[in-house]
Amino acid sequence: MRTMTLLGILEKYDRPVTKVILSERMNLSESSIRNVVRDSNQIGEKNGFQIELIRGQGYVLHITSRERYDQFVVNETHRSEMYNPEQRVNFIISFLLQAENYVTIDQIATHMDVSRNTIVKDLKEVEKKVAASDLFLEKKVHYGLRVLGEESDYRRAFSKYVLTDYYLTPVKEFKTFRSLFNLDELRKVVNEALMANDLKMSDVAFENVVRHIRILIFRSLKSNFVSSYKHLKVEPEKGYYQVAEQIVTWINKKYDVVLPQSEMMFLAAHISGKVSIAKIDDQEKAEIDNQLGEILQTLDSAFSTYFTNDPVLRNDLLFHMLPLMKRLYYNMQLENPLVEEIYSKYANVFVIAFRFSELIEKKYGYQMSRDEVGYVAIHFAAHLERIKSVSLEKYKRIVVICTTGGGSAELLRLNLENIFSNAYISTASINNFKQYKDDPPDLFLSTVPMEASYAQVPIIQINEWIDEDEIRRIKDIISFQIHHKLDNQEITGLKDLFNEDIFYREKSDIDYLSLLKLRADDLVAKGYAVDYFPNSVLEREKKFTTIYRNGVAGPHAMKLDAMKDAVSVTILPEPIYYNDRTIQIIFLINLKAGHLFLHKELSRLLMRLMDHDYIRQRLIQTKNFRQFMAELELLI
Known part of the structure; x- marks a missing residue:
C-alpha cells in the first residue's frame, strides 16, 4: 500500500521531505507522488493524520489523533506485511532487539497477530539472520528468547532492524523513547561539535552518526555499554576524540548517565570513518588515488568502459574511498536503507560495484557490506548519466515523425527540446519523411512503428506523450546506440x-x-x-x-x-x-x-x-x- 510507504518515509525523516526524495524512495514520478498524497489525505481524514506541503521545503506528516493513527498503522501493517515471511522474520528480530529481558513465543505471536506455529517456523531463519549480525539467539525453557552478543554488534543490528525498516511498528518501550527524543537538538549538538573541530560530513554520514548516538543513548539508559575498545586496532585521532567528548558531555548532562571511556572511543571511531577528506593526510590521499586508478583500469578492461578517463568519477570515488577505508578499518560501515531500491534501479552498475568491492578486498583485505556497495554503485550510475548527457549533445538536427500534427506535434517538439537542448527539431508526417533521403538528419524519432533506420540514420520509436519515464527511456536508448557506434560494436535491440x-x-x-x-x-x-x-x-x-x-x-x-x-x-x-x-x-x-x-x-x-x-x-x-x-x- 503506497500510503503506508509514504507515511513510513515521512515519519522516518523527522523533517520536510522533498518530492525528489519521495520520488526516488517510492520509484514514482513527482506527479504520481502528488496523487498518492491526495489519496492518503482522504484516508487520513478518518484515521488521524494529514500530509501538508510546505512550499520550498517538502511534505510533512501531521498526526491529528495519535490513537487513530497508531491503530491504522497496526492494522495496515498486519494486513499488508505480516503474511510476508521475510517481513515476519525482520519483525521478530526487531521485537527481540528492543526487549530488555526474555520474550516468549506467545508474546511475539500476540503482538504480531499470527499463530504460535507461524513464529516457531520462522525462528530458524531468525537464528540465521541474527548470526549474520555476529549475535546469538538464546532459547531458554520457561523463560523464552533473547538476543545476546557484543554491544557494538547489538547496536549495528538495532540500527538495521529497528531504525531503518519503517514498516515495522516499534515495541512500546522504544516507541515511547522515540516519541520523546528530540532529534533536532541532537543534530544541533553534533553539528556544533563538528564545526568546533573543523570537520565536515555528508548528509548521509551525518544522519548515520545521529542514528548511532540515538541508539547509544537508548541502550545506555538501560546500562548497556560497549565494554571495551580493544578491538579497535589503533585509537582514533585527537580531533575525532574531541568531537566525541563534546557529545558525550552533553549526553551525561541531559540524561544523567555517565558513559565509560570505551563508549567515547567507540563514538570517536564512528566519527573518524564518516568525515570528509579535509582532515586526511595528503600522502594518504595520493596513495589511495594511485590505487584507485589501478582499480578503475581493471574495471575498464573487464567491462569495456571508460571510467579511467572520467576525472569527475575518479574525484568522487576518492572523496568516498578515504572515509570508507577508515570505516572498513574499524568495521563501522554506513547503513544504506535504500540499497534494495538502488539495486532495482541500477542493477547494471551493481555488477561493476560488486567487482569494485572484490578488488578492494583483494588489495586491502577488507570486505565491503552490501550497503557500502550500494553507495559506490551510485557513483558509477552518475558516470553513465554523464555519458548520456554527452551523447545527447551529439545530435544537432532531429526529425520527429508523427501522425497527429497541429498542436499535438508542436507540444511533442517542445517536450523533446528539453531533452535535446542543442538540437534543431522539426516534425514530419509519415507520408513525406522520405524527402530527407538526400539530406538526412542526425536522428529520426517516430511515434509510429517503422524500420530501424532510413538513409543510414537510426529511427527510434517514441510515445506521443512524453512523461518522465519516456524521457529516461529515450536517453537510455540513444546513449546505448552512440556508445556502441563509437566502439564499432553490433547494436542489439531488446x-x-x-x-x-x-x-x-x-x-x-x-x-x-x-x-x-x-x-x-x-x-x-x-x-x-x-x-x-x-x-x-x-x-x-x-x-x-x-x-x-x-x-x-x-x-x-x-x-x-x-x-x-x-x-x-x-x-x-x-x-x-x-x-x-x-x-x-x-x-x-x-x-x-x-x-x-x-x-x-x-x-x-x-x-x-x-x-x-x-x-x-x-x-x-x-x-x-x-x-x-x-x-x-x-x-x-
Whole structure:
C-alpha cells in the first residue's frame, strides 16, 4: 500500500521531505507522488493524520489523533506485511532487539497477530539472520528468547532492524523513547561539535552518526555499554576524540548517565570513518588515488568502459574511498536503507560495484557490506548519466515523425527540446519523411512503428506523450546506440535478446538455485554463455539476491562476458520461493562486456513489469513464446 510507504518515509525523516526524495524512495514520478498524497489525505481524514506541503521545503506528516493513527498503522501493517515471511522474520528480530529481558513465543505471536506455529517456523531463519549480525539467539525453557552478543554488534543490528525498516511498528518501550527524543537538538549538538573541530560530513554520514548516538543513548539508559575498545586496532585521532567528548558531555548532562571511556572511543571511531577528506593526510590521499586508478583500469578492461578517463568519477570515488577505508578499518560501515531500491534501479552498475568491492578486498583485505556497495554503485550510475548527457549533445538536427500534427506535434517538439537542448527539431508526417533521403538528419524519432533506420540514420520509436519515464527511456536508448557506434560494436535491440530456444514454461518443484544452474548450463550448451557462467550466476545470487518485487527475478553473472547477448526466460505458473521471496518469472541475463546500457534497458523493463500487475499476470499466463513476445512488446 503506497500510503503506508509514504507515511513510513515521512515519519522516518523527522523533517520536510522533498518530492525528489519521495520520488526516488517510492520509484514514482513527482506527479504520481502528488496523487498518492491526495489519496492518503482522504484516508487520513478518518484515521488521524494529514500530509501538508510546505512550499520550498517538502511534505510533512501531521498526526491529528495519535490513537487513530497508531491503530491504522497496526492494522495496515498486519494486513499488508505480516503474511510476508521475510517481513515476519525482520519483525521478530526487531521485537527481540528492543526487549530488555526474555520474550516468549506467545508474546511475539500476540503482538504480531499470527499463530504460535507461524513464529516457531520462522525462528530458524531468525537464528540465521541474527548470526549474520555476529549475535546469538538464546532459547531458554520457561523463560523464552533473547538476543545476546557484543554491544557494538547489538547496536549495528538495532540500527538495521529497528531504525531503518519503517514498516515495522516499534515495541512500546522504544516507541515511547522515540516519541520523546528530540532529534533536532541532537543534530544541533553534533553539528556544533563538528564545526568546533573543523570537520565536515555528508548528509548521509551525518544522519548515520545521529542514528548511532540515538541508539547509544537508548541502550545506555538501560546500562548497556560497549565494554571495551580493544578491538579497535589503533585509537582514533585527537580531533575525532574531541568531537566525541563534546557529545558525550552533553549526553551525561541531559540524561544523567555517565558513559565509560570505551563508549567515547567507540563514538570517536564512528566519527573518524564518516568525515570528509579535509582532515586526511595528503600522502594518504595520493596513495589511495594511485590505487584507485589501478582499480578503475581493471574495471575498464573487464567491462569495456571508460571510467579511467572520467576525472569527475575518479574525484568522487576518492572523496568516498578515504572515509570508507577508515570505516572498513574499524568495521563501522554506513547503513544504506535504500540499497534494495538502488539495486532495482541500477542493477547494471551493481555488477561493476560488486567487482569494485572484490578488488578492494583483494588489495586491502577488507570486505565491503552490501550497503557500502550500494553507495559506490551510485557513483558509477552518475558516470553513465554523464555519458548520456554527452551523447545527447551529439545530435544537432532531429526529425520527429508523427501522425497527429497541429498542436499535438508542436507540444511533442517542445517536450523533446528539453531533452535535446542543442538540437534543431522539426516534425514530419509519415507520408513525406522520405524527402530527407538526400539530406538526412542526425536522428529520426517516430511515434509510429517503422524500420530501424532510413538513409543510414537510426529511427527510434517514441510515445506521443512524453512523461518522465519516456524521457529516461529515450536517453537510455540513444546513449546505448552512440556508445556502441563509437566502439564499432553490433547494436542489439531488446527484442533480439529473447529467443524461443531459451524460453521455458513449466511446473517445477525444483529449488531456485538449482533451477538457475539448469538454465545457465543450458545457455552454455547452446553457445550463448561461457563455461564459467553457471558458477558466476550462483556466486552472484548468493552474495546479493536478484529477486525483485512481485515475483520478478533478474539473475546475472558477476561480470558481463557473454558469447552472444541473450535473456533466458522461465515462467512458473505456480510460484517457488528463495530466502522468503516469491519467484514466478525469471529473466536470466547474459550480456557481453560493455553492454551496460543494454543492461540498464533490461532493468527498466523489469521495473515496469513489477509495477504493471495486469501485464505481468498476462505474461505469466502465456502458453508459448509467440504469445509471450506479443505481451512483452507492450512494455518495450
